[in-house]
Amino acid sequence: MKERKIVIxxxxxxxxxxxxxxxxxxxxxxxxSGIKPVERFDTSGFKCKMAGEVQDFTPEDYLGTKxxxxxxxxxxxxxxSAKMAIEDARLNINDDNADDYGVCTGTTLSALWNISExxxxxxxxxxxFTGASLFPGMVVNAASSQVxxxxxxxxxxxxxxxxxxxxxxxxxxxxxxxxxxxxxAVLVGGVESLSLANYTGFYRLGFFAGINGEEVSCPFDKRxxxxxxxxxxxxxxxxxxxxxxxxxxxxxxxxxxxxNCFEPYRIGKYHPEAIGLKESIKGAMRNxxxxxxxxxxxxxxxxxxxxxxxxxxxxxxxxxxxxxxxIPVSSIKSMIGEPFSAGGLFQIAAxxxxxxxxxxxxxxxxxxxxxxxxxxxxxxxSRITRINNVLITNYGPGGNSAAFILSKWN
Amino acid sequence: xxxxxxVEIRDMVSExxxxxxxxxxxxxxxxxxxxxxxxxxxxxxxAFEKKYRIIVPEEDIPKIRNLGQLIDYTRNISS
Numbered sequence: 001m002k003e004r005k006i007v008i009x010x011x012x013x014x015x016x017x018x019x020x021x022x023x024x025x026x027x028x029x030x031x032x033s034g035i036k037p038v039e040r041f042d043t044s045g046f047k048c049k050m051a052g053e054v055q056d057f058t059p060e061d062y063l064g065t066k067x068x069x070x071x072x073x074x075x076x077x078x079x080x081s082a083k084m085a086i087e088d089a090r091l092n093i094n095d096d097n098a099d100d101y102g103v104c105t106g107t108t109l110s111a112l113w114n115i116s117e118x119x120x121x122x123x124x125x126x127x128x129f130t131g132a133s134l135f136p137g138m139v140v141n142a143a144s145s146q147v148x149x150x151x152x153x154x155x156x157x158x159x160x161x162x163x164x165x166x167x168x169x170x171x172x173x174x175x176x177x178x179x180x181x182x183x184x185a186v187l188v189g190g191v192e193s194l195s196l197a198n199y200t201g202f203y204r205l206g207f208f209a210g211i212n213g214e215e216v217s218c219p220f221d222k223r224x225x226x227x228x229x230x231x232x233x234x235x236x237x238x239x240x241x242x243x244x245x246x247x248x249x250x251x252x253x254x255x256x257x258x259x260n261c262f263e264p265y266r267i268g269k270y271h272p273e274a275i276g277l278k279e280s281i282k283g284a285m286r287n288x289x290x291x292x293x294x295x296x297x298x299x300x301x302x303x304x305x306x307x308x309x310x311x312x313x314x315x316x317x318x319x320x321x322x323x324x325x326x327i328p329v330s331s332i333k334s335m336i337g338e339p340f341s342a343g344g345l346f347q348i349a350a351x352x353x354x355x356x357x358x359x360x361x362x363x364x365x366x367x368x369x370x371x372x373x374x375x376x377x378x379x380x381x382s383r384i385t386r387i388n389n390v391l392i393t394n395y396g397p398g399g400n401s402a403a404f405i406l407s408k409w410n
Numbered sequence: 411x412x413x414x415x416x417v418e419i420r421d422m423v424s425e426x427x428x429x430x431x432x433x434x435x436x437x438x439x440x441x442x443x444x445x446x447x448x449x450x451x452x453x454x455x456x457a458f459e460k461k462y463r464i465i466v467p468e469e470d471i472p473k474i475r476n477l478g479q480l481i482d483y484t485r486n487i488s489s
Contacts, residue, residue: 066428070453128465132456133426136449 004179006255007409009244010089010237012081013349016052016230016336020084025353028361029382033335035217035228041196046203048210051194052217052230052337063150072137074110075146077233078191082147085187089237089249093152100184102155104174105144105191106166108341113195114138143191147235155183164301164396165260166190167344168404171238172258178240185239190345194231202229205268209304217338218365219302219331220309220373227303230337234345236352252352254409256389257290259283260402268397274311276401277393281319284391284403292323295405296387297360299347301395302331303338310372312395317375328385330378334364344394344402351390351406359384416481422461423477426454436478454480462487 011021016034018024027034037043038051054077059068062080071079082103086093093101114137121130136142141159148157156177160170167190174186192198202208206226209215213225244251261283263276285292298316302309309331317324332350333339339346350361359382366379387408394402424431427444440446440454455466458480464487466474474480 069426069428125460129460129463130456131460132449132453 004181005241006175006178006238007241007244008236008238008252008255008352009249010085010091011235011252011349011352012084012088013232013234013346014054014057014077014081015232015234015346016054019057021088021349021353024349025357028332028335028350028353029357029359031335031362031364031380031382033364035335035337038194038199040194041199048203048208048215050210050215050228051199052228052232052339053194054232070133070136071146072114072142074107074113074191074193075137075143077193078105078143078189078235079147079150081191081233081235082151082187082189085235085237086151091185091237095152098152098154100155101153102174102177102183102186103144103147103153103157103189104160104170104186105147105158105189106160106162106170106341106344107140107143107191108161108163108166109198110143110192111138111140112197113193116195116197144189147187147189153187161341162400163398164340164343165394165400165402166341167348168258168392168394168402169260169400171255171344171348171404172260172402174238175255175258178238184243185237187235187237188345189233189235190342191233192231192340192342194229199229202227207305216365217304217334218367219300219304219334219363220313220370220377221366222368222370224304224306224309226305227338230333230339232336232339232342232346234342234349236345236348251409253355254407256405256407257284257286257288258402258404259287260400263399263401265399270307270311270397274315276399277312277315277395277403278319280401280403281315281391281393284405285319288405288407290389290405292320295320295327295389295391296385297354297390298327298329299351299390299392300329300331301343301393303333308395308397312393313373313375324375327376328360328378328383329375330361330363332361334366335361344392344404347392348404348406351392354390355387355406355408358386360387415484418461419458419481419484420477422457423454423480426450426457434477436481437476439476441475
């Protein structure tokens with residue numbers, strides 16, 4: 001049987017620096033950051049005050065008022081992006097074809113808000129008087145399920161929680177479903193939402209920029225000293241190329257090679273050789289059948305963590321050899337913060353814009369070079385150029401890593 | 411049982427069910443007329459219990475099918 005080609009036909013995004021694809025792409029092109037002082041909760045007990053927070057999102061605009069009461073923030077973010085993606089792809093989901101569609105979502109920490117609110121009520125109100133409506137939102141697959149419920153999608157529904165690499169891992173899972181001909185189209189999403197619990201968690205682990213240095217997300221820069229946390233959601237619609245053509249869909253890009261890897265090392269520590277990331281990139285290159293010189297741009301996972309950005313640079317150099325110096329590499333996390341499991345989907349959404357509008361988003365806040373990070377990081381100003389193939393990486397200290405190649409269609 | 415408690419209960423149910431108070435006549439059936447599912451029903455009971463610091467026995471829950479019955483129930487307990 002001929003292997004199916006998979007294409008992207010729809011996109012919805014709610015990012016700290018832009019809602020909707022056009023606003024998001026424009027912000028990336030202009031180098032506009034969405035990192036600002038947190039409004040959602042009180043940060044006065046922390047040394048850090050900033051996050052890539054989505055502040056101007058009104059869910060009613062996308063989802064109406066009915067049913068919002070029981071929809072926690074994560075589900076609101078994901079459902080609104082899903083709505084944009086469905087409309088963008090012009091999918092017509094109805095009772096007759098509901099089984100042809102699936103939902104696959106990358107998210108890991110997004111249920112923490114409800115979990116901690118419920119815990120608080122348990123203690124302050126007592127077990128008999130806890131709010132029952134908080135409970136459904138306490139599971140990690142709540143948001144993904146809400147998308148299926150709201151848009152009548154009945155094919156399958158899966159949540160992938162592999163931390164930093166959840167987005168690309170979710171994409172890979174969805175691709176396999178289409179390749180096995182078990183589904184026609186999948187809404188692949190990534191979502192995380194800021195909460196006092198996850199902010200505190202990362203802070204207590206010493207992961208934040210600002211604890212030992214300047215509070216800034218400056219990937220690859222010598223001043224980098226940790227992440228600025230981000231949030232938001234992005235959803236793409238992927239489907240078989242033939243199906244897309246048959247229904248006259250607009251095609252953004254082609255899903256090319258993909259690779260992922262788990263390298264067991266130590267909890268919260270990076271493997272010093274970045275074996276998993278290298279394997280993931282090699283895997284993506286292998287099944288894309290591209291030559292090194294055909295990679296026009298690398299959308300890096302670099303998040304301003306001292307070790308991560310150095311190791312990512314090292315992995316790129318070891319896979320691409322001397323040619324690595326010819327490939328522009330940038331990190332949009334300098335503008336949106338570290339959105340954790342949603343990061344990969346933001347990078348994909350950004351890269352679709354790169355192809356479509358012909359630009360490479362800059363690595364903002366880049367001022368002081370670090371000898372361990374010596375590639376072309378597209379510092380502070382976007383670069384106008386034609387892009388045919390983008391390598392997108394997802395990487396972190398959890399042991400999971402993934403890489404994905406997005407290619408121009410036709 | 412004062413009138414203000416009736417208003418309180420009506421407003422609480424209206425908020426949970428996302429139904430305007432005008433549509434919440436005392437005899438409108440939660441399940442048949444307002445599409446209330448089991449989860450919403452539990453939510454109403456939970457909010458009611460929390461507000462008035464009372465426990466509704468499990469066997470009483472199915473007996474409350476509309477706003478009028480909920481108000482009567484409160485009246486019985488408080489008397």
